[in-house]
Amino acid sequence: MVRPANSSDVDALYELASHTDGGLLNLPHDRDALKARLGWSEASFARQLEAPENELYFLVLENEDTGAIGGCACVFSRIGVPWPFYSYKIATHTHVSRELSHSFAARLLHIVNDFDGAAEVGGLFLHPDHRSGGLGALLARSRYLFIAQHRERFPEKIIADLRGYVGPDGSPFWNAIGRIFFGRDFREADHYNALHGNQFIADLMPRYPIYVDLLPKAARECIGRAHDQAIPARRILEAEGFSHDGYIDIFDGGPTLSAQIANLRTLRESREAVVTDTLSPDENGGAALVTSGALKSFRVWRDILVDDGGEARLLTARRAGVGAAIRYVA
Incomplete structure (x- = not known):
């Protein structure tokens, strides 16, 4: 089951973070940083609002039988506040010499704030023991079901920053650019960003486009490459x-993906219904992700159901309760 995280999850999340190699901004192996994120998330779930401001919704995957936390995922309602959200945009500029009868298409990296105001999904991480059986999809898609249930809390666009390639010596991309300007190795800068935000980027990053072909080969090969x-x-x-x-x-040159929220598959294909009864085990229902509740009461689980014109029978109807409003997606 997926539910909102709370402050009592800090120890479990700290243990979960120990299974990363330190490269996840939204799951730092730092107890104080985790406490701060959980406090931010709890305040966001409690806040009454009609438009996105600067909320973090932190979700966890919980084993209902044992209470163990097997994974986590985050949704940010609006990035670019209180400090800008920086990306590199890859552009191509063609140089032409008529005298030499030669042209050259140069790739350039421009530092931009094009995603300020968008929502962001991130922080998706599963414990190594839970990386099978469709739990990754359950955890990932629970974020979009949360957005569907609370559409007024999110803008029109959404992004996902995928982790870039990191080798034994850190990030080749960072070593070629960031380290020169910041004087810190990749992990130190990434950790600082997790704890203190990215104002230091605005202070020190180069203002002019960077020619990709002037970078070392190892750095060039990292551009747009996911870990x-x-x-x-x-x-x-x-x-x-x-x-x-x-x-x-x-930081690491990993790809930033984007979409219009209205075009997300989960939002397009999800349906609303009311629970009317328990589905008999011998009935042929369809597998679905089911959500009920709002904000702090939000829950997502896998179930088998039959929808008769908006009246749903669930194999585990007790989860939501007869008469409860649900949203589901196959």
Whole structure:
């Protein structure tokens, strides 16, 4: 089951973070940073509003039998506040010499704020013991079901920053650009960003376009390349309707995917119904992700159901309760 995280989850999330290699901005292996995120999330779930401001909705995957936390995922309602959200945009500029009868198409990296005001999904991480059985899809799609249930809390556009390639010596992309300007290695800068935000980027990053061909080969090969562990997440995002339009992360060069929220598969295909009864085990129902409740009461689980014109019978109707309003998606 997926539910909103709360402050009592800090120890479980700290343990979960120990299974990352320190490269997940939204799941830092830092107890104080996790406490701050959980506090931010709890305040966001409690806030009454009619438009997105600067909310973080932190969700966790919980084993209902044991209470163990097997994963987490985040939704940010509006990025670019209180500090800008920076990306590199890849552009092509063609140089032509008529005298030499030669042309050259140069790729350039421009630092931009094109995604300020968009929502963002991130922080998707599963414990190594839970990376099978469709739990990744359950956790990932629960974010879009949350958006569908609380549409007024989100803007029109949404992005996902995929983790870029990191090798034994850190990020080749960061080593070629960021390290020169900031004087810190990748993990130190990434950790600082997780704790203190990215104002330091605005202070120190280069203002002029960077010619890709002047970068070392190892850095060039990282541009738009997702970390091996992020490839399954990329497939899930692309199946949902996200695409890569030439934006990359300024830290590790990983791809930034984007979509219009209205075009997301989960929002387009989800249906609303009212629970009327329990589905008999011998009935042929369809597998679905089901959600009920709002804000702090929001829950998502896998179920079998039959929908008769908006009246639904669920195999585990007790989860929502007869008479409860649900949303589901196959």
